[in-house]
Amino acid sequence: METMNTPTRWDLDILQYGFDLNELKRHMSKIETKLIDTNLNEQDFVTLSEIIKQVESLESYYYCLTVENINTSVLTVLKGTISMLKSKVRHINSNLQESLSHMSKKQFLNWSKSIDQKRFISELGKNGEVQRAEVKIISSFAKETLSSLEDMYTQLLNQFKVKEIFDHVENELTFSEANHLAMSHTDRNIRNSVFKELNHTLESQANLFASIYNQIVGLRLNEYKIKNEDFFDESLKMNGLTHSTLKTMWDVIDSNIDNLSNYLKIKAKEVGKARLSWHEVMSSSEEVSFRINFSQAIDFITKSLTNFDTNISTFVHEIIIRGWVDAEQRNTKPINGFCAPFPYEGESRISLNYDESIDSARRLAHELGHAWHFQQIGRIPSLRFSEEFFEMTMAETSSIFFETIFIDYVIQESKDLVTKKAILGSKIERSLNYLMSIRGAYLFEEKFYEYRKNGQLDVNMVEELSILCQEKAYGNSLSEYEPFVWIKYDQFYQADTPFYNYPYTFGFLLSIGLIELAKDDEHFHKKFQQFLAETGMLPLEKLIKKHFKIDLSEQKFWQQSIQRLLKDIELSNNS
Structure with a gap:
């Protein structure tokens, strides 16, 4: 079998932008220029679906970069750009739904006969049904705000420093490092010590996390109230x-x-x-x-x-x-692994800390x-x-x-x-x-x-x-x-x-x-x-x-x- 005896590193270079962040920016700009209003025909739908896959691949690429040694400010900008692209796609879909809502039943039936991919019809809404304008606005706002709150949570967690003493030397651990040691270290005493210190650190910042989670749930509840859900x-x-x-x-x-x-x-x-x-x-x-x-x-x-x-x-x-799997142990990785799909390329990438x-x-x-x-x-x-x-x-x-x-x-x-x-x-x-x-x-x-x-x-x-x-x-x-x-x-x-x-x-x-x-x-x-x-x-x-x-x-x-x-x-x- 042609596998390696040591954990592998994934291959991100085979993607169209690799680790070249300038090329990545150009790639995202090209995608944005393609996001224009779409007509109600199958070819335009196919083009839009391909763009959606490209955006999803970008999002997976972002998740892969979060476990690499990449500046957090770069990641924040990247995530913001991806959120903007997704918002534009949803806006285009809303306009398509609205156009369908103005069709008579006969027009809608005639139009649907011209679409071979029936999935497109069902995705745009039964008989052209469309959300109320105010619902679309609040949904768009909610998604962008929720994304910002998630990013705030991640940044706050990444800034954590947990102090722990090993062999009479004080060390500063990241949240990911501390959590991994607290749950997985083979020495029970070290496990317990790190667990206790991690919780002590979390307790000192718990008010901030409670505020973020309150905002997330409150925002969702307001959206559901408007939607009557x-x-x-x-x-x-x-x-x-x-x-x-x-x-x-x-x-x-x-x-x-x-x-x-x-x-x-x-x-x-x-x-x-x-x-x-x-x-x-x-x-x-x-x-x-x-x-x-x-x-x-x-x-x-x-x-x-x-x-x-x-x-x-x-x-x-x-x-x-x-080279789809990155099993190398790195401090930048969370305690759990993930699999990120790249639908445009027809591939995936897997990340985990493999410790035998x-x-x-x-x-x-x-x-x-x-x-x-x-x-x-x-x-x-x-x-x-x-x-x-x-x-x-x-x-x-x-x-x-x-x-x-x-x-x-x-x-x-x-x-x-x-x-x-x-x-x-x-x-x-x-x-x-x-x-x-x-x-x-x-x-x-x-x-x-x-x-x-x-x-x-x-x-x-x-x-x-x-x-x-x-x-x-x-x-x-x-x-x-x-x-x-x-x-x-x-x-x-x-x-x-x-x-x-x-x-x-x-x-x-x-x-x-x-x-x-x-x-x-x-x-x-x-x-x-x-x-x-x-x-x-x-x-x-x-x-x-x-x-x-x-x-x-x-x-x-x-x-x-x-x-x-x-x-x-x-x-x-x-x-």
């Missing part, structure tokens, strides 16, 4: 779900919370404690001593996926060779799942940005599907019983993170929106709310909770994605159910590939029913998925 409507639409299906999933998790939390109580007893703390639960999986270098990880991932679909294993091998732990190998498999998903969507023409139709519920199903197949393969192939149990324990803890930690984040976000309707929440109220929601999500099974989750998780500050958290829980349970389904269906891999390729063409619930005959509104499916996790817990307790 519930604050959940946008997120549910973006994820292709109904509220009843989401509630069904949470209800099933709630009904199993005692059985799930029992695992944490057993783990606590093993170390002589009545209960574990949030920090212990979230960092304990890092104590798995199993080491796997980058080349071995790629080998394991491809072999695990070969049993499912040889096309996927070939794809993984090829993108490593082509089983967890970093799992993250790699997760991001490769995203890359495979992006590849299936391909270059389908669209007048919308992918954030408007690329359902996170679907995205996380693909990525968690990959990571689960990989972890199951590693457990199966492991000959050492101690290592096998440790990796199984790591898998269970990760699974509980999807069902408990993320549930706590979801509950916090939901409650915050409800309370924010009546005014801003001060920092003490925010911290208290965060802890109360974690207590419910963990079934009151922990000794201490984390009051600053709402600062540490950048998901809460995403400008384009409200309620970012629950798609992970959804994708986790859906992927487990699909893996079980795949075991008895020799044609499953073809169905799965087509399912991913049709992202955004139908709401997720309908796509699942179309391809797999599964009704997500019924508790049966969700219970079957959780039952698979409970079997893992039983196996771990008996081994």
Whole structure:
């Protein structure tokens, strides 16, 4: 296999602007000159859809630069320019919708017959429906302001300096460095010390973060009020779900919370404690001593996926060779990885800090799942940005599907019983993170929106709310909770994605159910590939029913998925 024994660096030079920032500016200027009013004909629509893909590639390039040694002022300007280009695209689409709204029904039907790509018609609105002018104005203003607030959050976090003493020498750590050490360092004492100092630093600045988050939620609530929408409507639409299906999933998790939390109580007893703390639960999986270098990880991932679909294993091998993955450890990288799609070029780029732990190998498999998903969507023409139709519920199903197949393969192939149990324990803890930690984040976000309707929440109220929601999500099974989750998780500050958290829980349970389904269906891999390729063409619930005959509104499916996790817990307790 032509992989490397050391973590790879991605290749950004093959993109049309590489690392030449002057060329990048010229490229953005060319795109801006093309953004002129578009006529109601298919050729103009195709041209606009290509421009949209170019803008999306620019946005992915920006995310790639955030983990390089690039001046923050340059990044701020770049992000501002991208926001401006996206705003212009949306303005053009609004004008197209308005033009359609003036057509009679007969004119609209005649016009629609001239458009071969029927997706264009549906994206511009049924029968030319158009938003009220004041709604368009407030939506445009909201998106730009939310983007600015997200940038403010990022800049504030990047300025953090956490002081810590190593070998009698005082060091200044960035937020990313401190968070990584607090959650992943192999020395428990260092982990605990950095965690404590990081939280102390966050506490000193918590008022600023509370102000930013209050503004983000307040702005969204005002927009929803003008649109006469519930604050959940946008997120549910973006994820292709109904509220009843989401509630069904949470209800099933709630009904199993005692059985799930029992695992944490057993783990606590093993170390002589009545209960574990949030920090212990979230960092304990890092104590798995199993080491796997980058080349071995790629080998394991491809072999695990070969049993499912040889096309996927070939794809993984090829993108490593082509320089799509940056696995080098750098202080500029966040604790989690990401996969950035370049739809115009038909490629992706993956970033993560690969440290030879089983967890970093799992993250790699997760991001490769995203890359495979992006590849299936391909270059389908669209007048919308992918954030408007690329359902996170679907995205996380693909990525968690990959990571689960990989972890199951590693457990199966492991000959050492101690290592096998440790990796199984790591898998269970990760699974509980999807069902408990993320549930706590979801509950916090939901409650915050409800309370924010009546005014801003001060920092003490925010911290208290965060802890109360974690207590419910963990079934009151922990000794201490984390009051600053709402600062540490950048998901809460995403400008384009409200309620970012629950798609992970959804994708986790859906992927487990699909893996079980795949075991008895020799044609499953073809169905799965087509399912991913049709992202955004139908709401997720309908796509699942179309391809797999599964009704997500019924508790049966969700219970079957959780039952698979409970079997893992039983196996771990008996081994």
